[in-house]
Each structure stands twice: as C-alpha cells, then as structure tokens.
Amino acid sequence: MEPLMAVAIGLLYATAIFMMLRRSIVKLVIGLMLLSNAANLLIFTTAGMTRGAPPLIPEGMMQPPSGVADPLPQAVVLTAIVIAFGVLAFAVVLIRRAYEVVKADDLDKMKDTDT
C-alpha cells in the first residue's frame, strides 16, 4: 500500500505545483487545494498505515497492545483539513473579488503593486 500512496502523493504534489505555475488565478487556487491535500495524505502515510487495529486500550491495561494504528496523525490530518478548508474558502472568495476588480483571470495583469 505504501508505494502506491507514495506515487499518488508525488503525483498530487507535481500536479499542484504545475497548476500553481499557470497564469490563471482559478488554476492557482486549484493548485493550492491539491497541495494541501497532498500534504495531508503524506502525514497520513508517513505515520504508518495500519488496518483493522483501532487504538483502543483494553480494560485494566496502561498502554494499547502493540501494532495498533497511531491515532495522533489522524488527529493532525483532521486539524489540517479543517484549516485548509477555511483558508481555501477565503482564497476562493479572494479570487472572485480579485476577478471583479481586475476584470481578468490572468496573473500577468496583476503587476500594479510590483513596480
């Protein structure tokens, strides 16, 4: 499973960077979305993929038995998803406003503040 995930994550990162390098601001935001999803999958995978062993501690024991899934990265991914969701919602509104103001879906037309 891990090699498959590694390939998928690599593809996601590559696609995201490619999309971010496009001139269209819509594609830029799509790239950002893919990028945060790629990072989430990466955290999920690096922590080790364990199936069918929920991290429950049996009664009377201090520690879970060995070989259970690590709950921490899942909590981390969950937090990261929520944050990314909020930030991307903002980014979508931002590009809509920017499109209204600049009247172009083109980053090359947004150079007023660079000079």
Place this chain on the structure above:
Amino acid sequence: MRPEVALPVLLPLLSGAISLLFWRSRPMQRFVAVAGNVALLIVSLWLFVSTLSDGYVTMQMGSWPAPFGITLIADLLSAVMVLMTAIIGLAMGIYSLATTGRGHEKFGYYPLMHLLLAGVTGAFLTGDIFNLYVWFEVMLVASFALLILGGERAQMEGAIKYVTLNLLASVIFLTAVGLLYGMVGTLNMADIALRMDEAEHTGMVEVLAVMFMVAFGIKAAAFPLFFWLPASYHTPPVAVSALFAGLLTKVGVYAMFRVFTLMFDQTMGYLQDIMLWGAVFTMVTGVLGAAAQYEFRRILSFHIVSQIGYMILGLALYTPLAIAGGVFAIVHNMVVKTNLFLISGITHRLQGTYQLKKMGGLYRERPWLAIAFFISAFSLAGIPPLSGFFAKFVIVRAGLEVEAYVATGIALAVGLLTLYSMVKIWNEVFWKSLPEDNLVPETATPTGDDGRLLKPSLWMMYLPVIVLAFTSLLIGVFAEPIMWVMTGIGDQLLEPRGYIEAVLGASASAEDVLLESSAAAEEESTADAEGETP
C-alpha cells in the same frame, strides 16, 4: 500551574470574542481594543518577570504529561517576543482608533487585530511543532482578512501574492512536520530534540532542516523568497501595514531561531553557510530594492527585508553572542519599523499621499514629528546611541569573532545604504519645501481610509509614535541590562538541555517516563497479587 504562560494567548482571544459579541457597537469595540491590549501588556510583563527569575515557565495543556499533550513554554526568548508583541499591540490599538475608517471598523477590524495578536503570541509560546503550525495559520487567516479590508484593486493584487506564497510556505511546513513525525514519532519540540540526537543520521535530517528553512524563510521574507512582502505590505490601511511590519515576519524569524537551535542543532554545520549567504543576500537585495523606490511605505517594506537579513545573520553565525545580537535586532526592529510605518501614516494624513516626490515641508510644520522620524530612521540605520546601533554592534562583533569578515563587512555597508534611504525620506518629506503641484488643502482635513471625515484626532496618532520613539531611545540608553537579557537568551538557546528538562521533567526522556509509569503499575499489580513480597 503557571497561568502567565497561557494568558498572553487567551487574553487576545478573549478580547477578540468580546469585540465579536459587540459587532455593532463601535465604541465598545474601540474600548476593548485598548483595554484588551493593556491587559495583554500587563500579563506579558508578568510572564517576562517570571522567566527572568525562573528561566523557563511551562504549562501542560489539559494536564496531559509532556510528550503527549500540548506544552506551552516560555523561555526568555519567547517572553521577550511576547512582551514586544504586547507593546506593539497596544501602540496599534491606540493608533487604530484614529486611523481606521468606519467601513473597516464595521467589517471586523478590531476582532481580527486581536486574533492576529493571539496567533502571534501563541506561536511564540507553544512547545509543540504542529501547534506552531496551527498558530501560524491563525495568524495568517487574520492577516489575510486584514490585508483585504477595503477591497481596493492594489489590495487584491497584493493579497493574491501574499496568500499564495504564505499558503505554499504553510504546506511546506506541514509536509516537513509530517515527515518529521514519521521519523521520530513525536510532535513535542523538546522530545523531538532528544530523539534527533539519538536518531540515526540519514539524509532525511538534512532534508527536513532545509524544508523548515524554506518554509520559515518564506514567512520571514528572506532572500530569495521575499517577493510577496514588498508587493503587498504597502496596500492595506496604514495601521494594518504597521502591525504586519512589526509582527508577522518576526514570527518566521523566531520559528527559525527555535527550530534550528533546539531541533536541528546538529545540521547547523551543514546549513550555516547557506543561511549565512542567504542572510547576506537578504540584506543587500532588500536595501538595494529600497534605494530604487519613491513610495514611503514601499521603501519601508524593502527595509523590513533588509533587516531580516541581520536577524538571520545572527542565527547563521551561531555563537551565543551572535544569537544575542540577532534577538536584539528583532526587538529593536519591531519597535522601530512599526514606528516608521506609523509616521508614514501621519504624513499621509497630513499631506494626502505616500509619494515622496509630492511631499515636503514637514520639518517646518511638524518639528516633533520630524524628530520622531529622525530617531527611528537613524536607529534603523544603526547610528549610536540609538537601539539599532547596539543590535548591529553585537552582530558585527560576533561576526568578527568567528572571522566571517565578508558577511560582517557587507552588514556594515548595508547600514550605510540604509542611511541613504532614510536620508532620502528625510530630504523629500521633511526638509524640502512642499512642491507647488501638491493639492493638499491648507487645513489638511483628516479623513478615514474610506474617505469619510473624522474628528481631528492627531494626538491619538502621535501618542504611539512618541512612545515608540522613546522606547527606541531607551533601548539604546539602557543597552547594558537589555544586552544582559539577550546574552541569557543566547545561552539558553545554545544550551537546549534546560528547555528539554523544563518540558519533559528532569528524567528528560519520554521513553523513561512511560516505562517507569508502566513498571510502577506492574509493580503495584504484582504487589497486590502477591501480598507483601518486596
């Protein structure tokens, strides 16, 4: 239980919540903006005094033992940064009362300001690397919204660059955190530091170190990753610019100091050169960029970049003295840079423009403002006896001690170029007479950012400017006690043992704690079963 560690985070969150409750009540929001920030300043002083006497102040959130729960920890560096944040926050709270237009206040300027402060102090105080990411995001989201309040074209364009590059940095940061967790299996920074020492040295450590360096480099606006900063910082209302200039990039620098002294200290030999030259190029490109500009706030924005170079240079030299100098530079820069932005806001109010060519004659009209600018600008350039001189002096001396002559020489030359830019502003804004084609009305009617007339409330703009100028003077005059604190910071950062023990307890290994507790539990159970067998 040490409440003073948590309070600097909780208070701004509380003020933010209160001002959200009074969404429609402008006077209440304005009151909270000042009162909340005064309270923040008081608890920050409390925290600073505690860390001065105890060295480290920690608190385990939810009473989960250290490597499992989230730790809040203040060492001297964190406490000093929080204290400076509170000072800047209070200055901004007062200044915003006079400069924020009704339109901005209606759309949540004050709640966002409090949330931004909460994000900044949270990032300074957390002892957990993922929590650091979360505080970075809190800070970023608040800054995004502040940046586009008003919705002008320039703000939109600046915001797209700002948002994209900062999100990219966040994702790199998150990726690095994920890989780090895969490698060491913990997120607590002190625990990571321990396990990094034990971990096998594969190439992964270096890869992670570089990822952190790039992520924080973007946030700190270091060369060659700083382009979002001069493209966006001059677009929002001036109070927002000043708040960003004082706080945001410094959080990135702080994160670098923390991560590279605590967790990746063994990679420093390898990264030192990259960081050193990165710092040198940051200084040079920033100051050269500023030399070409004729817009007040853009000049200042480029100088933020340039000054970031000094701070990173302090870290890159990696001796206790150099780190002390780097932190001194952060402290000095937060005061001075904020003040320069505030002054640019006043001159904008007086003359209606940020273009240097169109301004003039303020030395005759407003001599006190000119003196405040003079102090801040010359402090930025590093003229004795002002605060910038001592920051630069310490860094240069540390550079000479480790024989980094080229970097040190460039740091000195950049000081001269900084002086050039500051003199340029001085000449154009204060010295030369007002050009005749400037359409400033004789009485210089003050308006809010949305163009609505406000009551002439210049004193509310002057008050923070004068206080901050005094602070800069005082930092210069009382450089010795401050340097004593900074040396303490340098020693603490390069001797992370104390930090680790403060977080994890004297036994200093999560493994041991776990084993001990389970062993104790086993002993108890066997004791129960077998009666009084020893």
